[in-house]
Structures are given as C-alpha cells and as structure tokens.
Amino acid sequence: MSLKINQAIKILKQHDLLVSSKVTDPDKVLTNISYNSQEDQTNGIFFCKGINFKPDYLKQALTSGAAIYVAEQQFDDQADHLIVTDASKALAVLSAEYFDHPEKDLFIIAFTGTKGKTTTAYFIYDILKEVYPKKVALFSTIDRIVGPKPADEFKSDLTTPESLDLFRDMRRSVDNGMTHLVMEVSSQAYKKNRVYNLTFDIGGFLNITPDHIGKNEHPTYADYLYCKKQLLVNSKVNIINRDTNDFETVYDAALQTSSADDIYLFGRDQSKDHLDFLLTSKEATLKDSLFTISAVSEKAEQLKVAGDYKLGLVGDFNEVNATAAVLATGLIKMPVKNIYDGLKGAHVPGRMEHIVSKDHGTIFIDYAHNYASMKALLGFLRKEYPESKIKVVVGSPGDKGISRRAGFSQVLTELADSAILTTDDPGFEDPADICRQIDEKIDHDKVSTKIVLDRQEAIKEMITNGQPGDIIVLAAKGDDPYQKTKGIDVPYPTDPVVAKSVLRDIEGE
Structure with a gap:
C-alpha cells in the first residue's frame, strides 16, 4: 500500500479540505499511514487529530520517521506538512486512497439504530454465509471478521472503527477473498467522520430513542438524530422501520439521495401509510420465535420474501431485527430457503x-x-x-x-x-x-x-x-x-x- 504526496494534495483539494502545504518532494511515495505516534512511522504520513492531541505526539512521530504530517494547524514549520480544514475527514479520504479503495470490491450492507444493529448485523451475516461461505466480512460491536481463518476474527474496540482502521480491515477482507461486508454504523461514526465519503449499497435504519447524549458524545438529541440519519443519505437503497420515532425526518433523509422506489418500509402497524411489509408475531418459546412477513405493496411483492419464518433467538423485539435482515438479503436476491435457514440457526454472542x-x-x-x-x-x-x-x-x-x-x-x-x-x-x-x-x-x-x-x-x-x-x-x-x-x-x-x-x-x- 502506498500514497504519493501529490496525489494526497489532489484528493484534499477535490474535497475542499486543503488550506496550505509545505512539501519538499511532491512525487515522494509514502509507504506508511498512521494517527498513533506509538506505531512505526517510517516514511509515513502522520495525522494530528482528536481533541486530546498533543504536539509531543507529532514530535514522537517525526522522530520515528514520519515524512509528512496532516493537521488543522501548523505544529512544526520545518517539517513537511499539509494543513487541512478537518483532519478526520482528511484521514478518511486519504486512508481510502492509501488502501486502494477496498470498498469498491465489497458489497456493503450497513445498519444503524439505538438498539438492534448488532443483532441485525449478525442475522444478515448468518444468512449470507448460507450462500457465500467464507466470503462474508463482519464489522460489529462484538467481533471483527475479515477472513475465513481463526486469525482473521478478533474482538472489536469500537462499533464502527476509525476510518484508517476501517479501510485497513476492508483491504484485509478483500485480500482474504471476502465479497460482502456487513457492518454496524454508529452515530459517532458520522459525528467523528469515520465513514466520511463512504457510500453503502444497502443502508438500514432500525429505530431511534434518546441515548448517547452527553459531554463526550452528542450534545443534543437533535444532533444524535442528525448523525443517525446520515447513513440513509449515504446509501443507495434503504430499509426503514416504519414504527421508528421521528419517522418523517428519517424518511426525508432517505429521499435526499434515493428515490421512493429504493426505500423499503416495514413495521407492525398496518394502518400506517407507505408500508411495504407487515410483521406479525405468531409464537414465541424459550428457544425460538415464529413470525410472518406479509407483502402489502406491489414493490414488496416483487421482492418475493413474504412468508413464515423461524428465528433461533427468543424475543418478539428480535423479530424486527430479523425482518430487516430478511429484506436486506432479499434485496440481493438470496433464495428464501437460505434466508429461512440462516435465521433459524442464527446466534448472536451475548444476545438473549x-x-x-x-x-x-x-x-x-x-x-x-x-x-x-x-x-x-x-x-x-x-x-x-x-x-x-x-x-x-x-x-x-x-x-x-x-x-x-x-x-x-x-x-x-x-x-x-x-x-x-x-x-x-x-x-x-x-x-x-x-x-x-x-x-x-x-x-x-x-x-x-x-x-x-x-x-x-x-x-x-x-x-x-x-x-x-x-x-x-x-x-x-x-x-x-x-x-x-x-x-x-x-x-x-x-x-x-x-x-x-x-x-x-x-x-x-
């Protein structure tokens, strides 16, 4: 992996991020990228980011071999540097370039919600594995799976990783033969630009209730909602729980970049307008849940996923997550039998x-x-x-x-x-x-x-x-x-x- 300095400058200008630069050799090829001063910096580009950033971190990076730094202010006028309006956005767009845009080689399904996004991600992952064994990556709150071997699976430290780590893991996934990626996208991912400039093939919005409001997270509920709905703005096709709070605001966000034909709505309340799929609970036991998905619009009928399903996880609230998973996999033409089998055998670590x-x-x-x-x-x-x-x-x-x-x-x-x-x-x-x-x-x-x-x-x-x-x-x-x-x-x-x-x-x- 590598990145030319003149290419970095071009990309930053394209995104209107570059303020000024001091570059000794524009044609220099950088072979390292980092925002952690404790990592190897040899011939690398180092990013000064975060509210807790200290100039000493940059000194350490330069001493360790960093060739150029990116920051929102000038820390060292002698070293080569790129001054930008937003270091986190710069990190995202340059990381994508450094790792040769692995997102282009993955079909990406992403979900957000105050609750249920981890469960939904695992349901989709379990279904996709039925048809694409050893070809599905997963970035979740619990696990990061970037390949088919045990060494390719590890515990997550963030729901949605920092952009550099996100693109690194995508590259690992592609190099390991993965064709599909299922991921959770948190509100913080948009608040901190971890998924800046990333477009998802399918995006899903499960629900929203007041949460993550505080001095270290979102200052207000309005800010939380704004960040959540950005997933829909940045997805080609959208799936939305019709029963979510603030539905009209959420739906309008999806309409910013998608036509109504590319937005699928599901829910339990059949009296609501624009509904495509109706979810009905049938029976819940200690071991599983039985539920029915009914198509109530012409667009829904064409998807051909209506029917009865068995979920290998108790709780009627998990049926909402399962329905979202059915629609997401139905949209990529997964056979209904595989969807059914995937849900029946679904397991989510630490969930129910x-x-x-x-x-x-x-x-x-x-x-x-x-x-x-x-x-x-x-x-x-x-x-x-x-x-x-x-x-x-x-x-x-x-x-x-x-x-x-x-x-x-x-x-x-x-x-x-x-x-x-x-x-x-x-x-x-x-x-x-x-x-x-x-x-x-x-x-x-x-x-x-x-x-x-x-x-x-x-x-x-x-x-x-x-x-x-x-x-x-x-x-x-x-x-x-x-x-x-x-x-x-x-x-x-x-x-x-x-x-x-x-x-x-x-x-x-």
Whole structure:
C-alpha cells in the first residue's frame, strides 16, 4: 500500500479540505499511514487529530520517521506538512486512497439504530454465509471478521472503527477473498467522520430513542438524530422501520439521495401509510420465535420474501431485527430457503442467551444497555412469564451515555421486581457513584435494590438466591470480555461464563 504526496494534495483539494502545504518532494511515495505516534512511522504520513492531541505526539512521530504530517494547524514549520480544514475527514479520504479503495470490491450492507444493529448485523451475516461461505466480512460491536481463518476474527474496540482502521480491515477482507461486508454504523461514526465519503449499497435504519447524549458524545438529541440519519443519505437503497420515532425526518433523509422506489418500509402497524411489509408475531418459546412477513405493496411483492419464518433467538423485539435482515438479503436476491435457514440457526454472542438451571430460575444474558432495549427485553419477559419474579443485574458505563442511568431507573421501576446494581465499564468515573445515580431515581416501593460493585459477585449473589420460576436477567454486558477502567481494558470472564461457573458451583455438573 502506498500514497504519493501529490496525489494526497489532489484528493484534499477535490474535497475542499486543503488550506496550505509545505512539501519538499511532491512525487515522494509514502509507504506508511498512521494517527498513533506509538506505531512505526517510517516514511509515513502522520495525522494530528482528536481533541486530546498533543504536539509531543507529532514530535514522537517525526522522530520515528514520519515524512509528512496532516493537521488543522501548523505544529512544526520545518517539517513537511499539509494543513487541512478537518483532519478526520482528511484521514478518511486519504486512508481510502492509501488502501486502494477496498470498498469498491465489497458489497456493503450497513445498519444503524439505538438498539438492534448488532443483532441485525449478525442475522444478515448468518444468512449470507448460507450462500457465500467464507466470503462474508463482519464489522460489529462484538467481533471483527475479515477472513475465513481463526486469525482473521478478533474482538472489536469500537462499533464502527476509525476510518484508517476501517479501510485497513476492508483491504484485509478483500485480500482474504471476502465479497460482502456487513457492518454496524454508529452515530459517532458520522459525528467523528469515520465513514466520511463512504457510500453503502444497502443502508438500514432500525429505530431511534434518546441515548448517547452527553459531554463526550452528542450534545443534543437533535444532533444524535442528525448523525443517525446520515447513513440513509449515504446509501443507495434503504430499509426503514416504519414504527421508528421521528419517522418523517428519517424518511426525508432517505429521499435526499434515493428515490421512493429504493426505500423499503416495514413495521407492525398496518394502518400506517407507505408500508411495504407487515410483521406479525405468531409464537414465541424459550428457544425460538415464529413470525410472518406479509407483502402489502406491489414493490414488496416483487421482492418475493413474504412468508413464515423461524428465528433461533427468543424475543418478539428480535423479530424486527430479523425482518430487516430478511429484506436486506432479499434485496440481493438470496433464495428464501437460505434466508429461512440462516435465521433459524442464527446466534448472536451475548444476545438473549439463556440458561435453565435446576433450582435457581432461568437466566437470560443480553446486551440491553439503554432504556429502549431494556424495556423491550423486560417487557417481553414480563409478557411471557407473568407469574415469575424478574430480577436484574445491571450497570451503566462511565464517561458516556449519561442518560442511560435515568433510563435504567425508569425501566427497572416499570418492569423489574428486584435488581442488583453493579459495575459496567466505569471508565474514569467511580462505579459506586454511577450505581447511586441509578438507585436514587428508582421507586423502591416497587423494586428492591442493592449495590454490589464486583460484577462477578453480583451475578453470584443473584443466581444463588434465585428460586425456581424466577427470571434472572444479566443485562448490558453480554459477551464483552473486558471492563474498561481508567483507560485500561481489564479482562473479564463475560457474563455467560460467570453464570455457568456459578451454577456449576451451586448445582454441580
């Protein structure tokens, strides 16, 4: 991979990003690209980006061999440099060029939503594998899969990676023979220009509710909504949940770049206009969900995906994600049998995993991490198990998503019988303070609560005290193998592993 300096200048001018430049040799070929000063910089282009950037980082990069730097201001007037209006946008367009535009060799399906985008991505991934085995890449909150070998699969640190890492992983995927890519696109991906100038073949919008509002994320809900809907503006064909909040705003965003014929709407409410597909629940058990997708428009009938489906994941709320996956794969002419088989065998790590104990209730493990997803989860369980006590272990992250805390307070008051509040990625905040913020807004006449900061101990206590018939929910962490604490990823066994270990200790086997 390489990038000529004069080509970089040309691209920056095309995007109206270049302010000024100092270049000794415009024909110089750069063979490295980085925004991390601790990486190898030999003959490279280094990007000074981020609100926490320090001039010392640039000094380190230049000392390590960087040939030129890109920044929004001049840090070193002696070194070759390109001054730009936006370093993050410059990083995106130059990374795409450096890695020889791997996005052009991939059919990319991308989804966004406050809840459900990870599950939807896995559903699409599982379906595509039915027809394109060892040809499908996945960029999700949980895993990054860039090839067919075990070494090509690793844990994600961001829902949508930084643009340089995104294009690097796309290049790895293409070089490994991948033809399709399924990815989640977060609101932060647009807020921070991680997917700037990237066009998706199919884009999907699942839902939106207030979340990720805070000093380190989005300043307002309006900003959050604006960033979310950019996925539709930058997709050729769009799939939208007709039941989402702010539907008209979302739909208008899709119309900015797509015709109405390239926008597919689905939902549960058949009274709404412009609906293409109607979703109807049939039956939900502990092991799966049965649902029907009906075509209610001529455009929908032509897609030929209407019918009954079985989802190998419990929860009627997951049927919405599954319907989105059916439409996405139907749009690329996947045979219905393969769509059906893919959904039937679908598995999402840390999503609605369940363990039936002998004497301590049924344990559900799910990533539900905000009011909307928790309400969907607990509401489903309350409906399916009306006589059971619902007991929840949950925490909330530090440094972001502050509004989630009040959301947890509200949903626990509405739907839980008891809760243990615990630690979940506290960052640089005190986890005890986070738990107290959740606890102080809970109606304790309706819900009994306790704070146990050690998450493993909290899970152990809840399961050990569980009774036959109880529903125990381990929420918000899922299959995450780390606790993010004071800038360090501290290894954590994951909630499923902890739960199974506790059951072995108290029940044997």
